Amino acid sequence: MMAANSNAAHPGGPGSAPSGETIDYVTIVLGKEMFGLPIDRVHDVFIATNLTDVPLAPPEIKGLLNLRGRVVTAICLRRRLGLPDNPADGRNMAVGLEHGGEAYGLLVDQVGEVMKLAEDTYEPNPVHMDARWRGVSKGVHRLDGRLLIVLDVDAVLAFGEDRAASAA
DSSP states (O other), X not given: OOOOOSXXXXXXXXXXXXXXXXXXXXXXXXXXXXXXXXXXXXXXXXXXXXXXXXXXXXTTEEEEEEETTEEEEEEEHHHHTTOOOOOOOSOOEEEEEEETTEEEEEEESEEEEEEEXXXXXXXXXXXXXXXXXXXXXXXXXXXXXXXXXXXXXXXXXXXXXXXXXXXX
16 A cells, blocks of 8 residues: 655664654544554555454454455554543544564554654653553654654554563
8 A cells, every 4th residue: 555664763763764864654543642653564544344253352352354365353552552442433444554474453543644754853752651652652753732652563563472572
């Protein structure tokens, strides 16, 4: 769907893009909050339908679906971030990602636009950010009175032992 950005490194971290470089993010919305996913991690955007329940799965896993012949695990990003479920509106927007060779669909309220952001708007996570969010965020961009929270895809998709390893 979207081309990967050659500047996939996150500002402020190891391997940061040189000064003046930009990074592309696919924006998603949960309630009033805006999040960014590095464009090089996003495979597609789709509407998740016909979810099959997974017995004994963590509450964040809403089910499995078939996307063009591939089994995709649907994860509720609201639940993953400790937010209340969204009242059912009949649409399950999802952002397709891969992690560890597996396909995932992050269920979100809304998919926004692709934003090209400069390194100078990037900051580390605010100290007052909720611990659940700090664990899955790489930092933030300040945008005209609003924050774009940059999600760490690997941390968002880490469950069980993966989650413990990423926290260490």
